[in-house]
Amino acid sequence: MPYTPSGALTDLPAGHPCETCPVRPITICRSQTPDVLADLRRLGSMQKLEAGQPVFHEGDPARRVFMLTFGSLKIYTLLGDGRRQVTGFMFPGDFLGISLEGEYSFTVEALNSAELWWFSRDAFARFIADHPTVEHELYRLSAHELAAAQQQMVLLGRKTAAERLASFFLDLQRRQERVTGVSERNVDLPMSRLDIADYLGLTKETVSRMLADLRQRGLIRLAQQNRVEVLDRERLEEVAAGYEGD
Amino acid sequence: MPYTPSGALTDLPAGHPCETCPVRPITICRSQTPDVLADLRRLGSMQKLEAGQPVFHEGDPARRVFMLTFGSLKIYTLLGDGRRQVTGFMFPGDFLGISLEGEYSFTVEALNSAELWWFSRDAFARFIADHPTVEHELYRLSAHELAAAQQQMVLLGRKTAAERLASFFLDLQRRQERVTGVSERNVDLPMSRLDIADYLGLTKETVSRMLADLRQRGLIRLAQQNRVEVLDRERLEEVAAGYEGD
DNA sequence: CGACGAGTTGAGCACGTTCAAATCGAGTGG
DNA sequence: CCACTCGATTTGAACGTGCTCAACTCGTCG
Structure with a gap:
């Protein structure tokens, strides 16, 4: 794909x-x-x-x-x-x-x-x-x-695990937009969880857990195993930028 | 300085x-x-x-x-x-x-x-x-x-605190060599511990502790507060590269 | 259907953080 | 010259995020 x-x-x-x-x-x-x-x-x-x-x-x-x-x-x-x-x-x-x-x-x-x-x-x-x-x-x-x-x-230096995941999805989304020229809520993940982990300075287990976390918070949906749907881009941007309810 | x-x-x-x-x-x-x-x-x-x-x-x-x-x-x-x-x-x-x-x-x-x-x-x-x-x-x-x-x-993604410090000192040393043109065992640290910490993705306390650690292992010496002397460059390179006694 | 790898979930642990106190060091004034 | 002050650094103890190791589930392909 x-x-x-x-x-x-x-x-x-x-x-x-x-x-x-x-x-x-x-x-x-x-x-x-x-x-x-x-x-x-x-x-x-x-x-x-x-x-x-x-x-x-x-x-x-x-x-x-x-x-x-x-x-x-x-x-x-x-x-x-x-x-x-x-x-x-x-x-x-x-x-x-x-x-x-x-x-x-x-x-x-x-x-x-x-x-x-x-x-x-x-x-x-x-x-x-x-x-x-x-x-x-x-x-x-x-x-x-x-x-x-x-x-x-x-x-890598300063963001929490959840923030890293959020940043990653938004980056990928922007990049796919640039490649295809169209804005899409669905983001393809051609890489494995381990690749994502090694990119974000985490382990595959933590990636999995934070994915579940973002899902439970209603920010994303796992359309398939290798495709994420961004449900609430605004809140996801906030998470990615390090603004949270804290 | x-x-x-x-x-x-x-x-x-x-x-x-x-x-x-x-x-x-x-x-x-x-x-x-x-x-x-x-x-x-x-x-x-x-x-x-x-x-x-x-x-x-x-x-x-x-x-x-x-x-x-x-x-x-x-x-x-x-x-x-x-x-x-x-x-x-x-x-x-x-x-x-x-x-x-x-x-x-x-x-x-x-x-x-x-x-x-x-x-x-x-x-x-x-x-x-x-x-x-x-x-x-x-x-x-x-x-x-x-x-x-x-x-x-x-x-930032994969090195331990000690490895980060070791890498940092070696980088600084190489860079000062390039600027001054001479090889020096002493490395100046014009930045504060907090600056180093924020560069290495750590806290100032951890920087302090790992500094003490490298010192105790005989790899560096703190000539002054803002000057480090590299005592064992070879072993420090090993630490920085992630090869250790493990 | 069975087997295998990828992904998820769980429990305990460790490295580095946080918060607090002690120490050091440079600068200032008596 | 020494006492004092203030900030930077070091040290200590408890804590927490993310890691490790292990079991389990899912999806794919034979």
Whole structure:
């Protein structure tokens, strides 16, 4: 159940402001014109992935740049003893691997059937050279990423478990809105409870419990196991922002 | 006790690789040549700050770009009920406010006597237009920032209190090395215990306790209240990375 | 229908918090 | 030079949120 048809990149409404991007790797947003994107595709190759397959691992030499066109990915890093932090999820239209390091500093894995295009570093650099607006766009977007990363630090450093869940659903909702272009009360969860837990700095048990809690408080409904319906967005926003009846 | 003389920017050794930047706002590193920096200064105005004075507040219209030349700053955001997350510290050479949002999304305050240069958005844009290498540099640096932000997410989401402290000291040490160009066992702490706590997602009491813990284990020494000496860097690295005797 | 993995629920525990008191340290005035 | 003050830091004890470990349920696929 991915969010968008595979024609996502050209079909998407242009000029979305990206004001409230949730945390994710560098993204070239919907503001690229179709012909620029067509140029880009010509330089790359397509790759299909099944759920659980890696795009690359932490420590691999960073030779390629990726653009996700279908499905969703998770990004994570591991600590010595196996503790895991998911640092982001990717959706169609997102770019990956544009940090200019010698090695990837995280692992990326498909959450479901995914389709992505890859480019050699050189080809991508040539593309940027041919399209001078792109560099600025990349820079602009990475600034957005950074703002989103700061929001995630606030979440991880200072929010309670329930607040983290609330923030997460609202972020996902906003993001799906940007990808699909339509506002939806239903939010798809292509990731497992464990992935959510590792993203929010919790355990899967706590995620489960807080989900039940938000449900009992009438803020959300579990339409299916992997789909949440936001029933009271306003109150959910309050919870997410740390305003409560306290 | 700031880290560097006020001539920092031109005096700094050129070409530092910035490989392991700790979390901080966008920085134009030491790789800028002195004449480029002189050009930049010509466009801006200098501003002095005392400890505790704000540079700007969350929500202020983002009209200016700043470059810190002396002293240090802290960056934070507040939750509705006063909970605070410090998302970064800034040191001489760091840039601030280059995200292209309409409003600053965080508050910045001086930790001690500081000196910074500011530029109107327009002037800074003109500067970038005149120096085409800078855009690329900015983009490169924000990619580094993002990598550092991801590291901080791992810290906040998955590390224990002791591991957070260890990571923090090592980050600060690396950063002071980059600023001063010399390797030092002593690490200055221009921020209060509360600032450290709010940066690491802890309380000031826990910071104090874990400091005592690391001291008792012979990994650090408290030279003064605001200066830590790293006694056993290797073991401290192990603690920071989450490898322990477990 | 049975088996397996993912998700939920429950009980006890632990790490870090909270609240309170003691100590330290820098600055001020006698 | 020392006494005093005030804030920052450290230390202590009780508490609580979220974790751990275990049992149970659900959904999916053979």
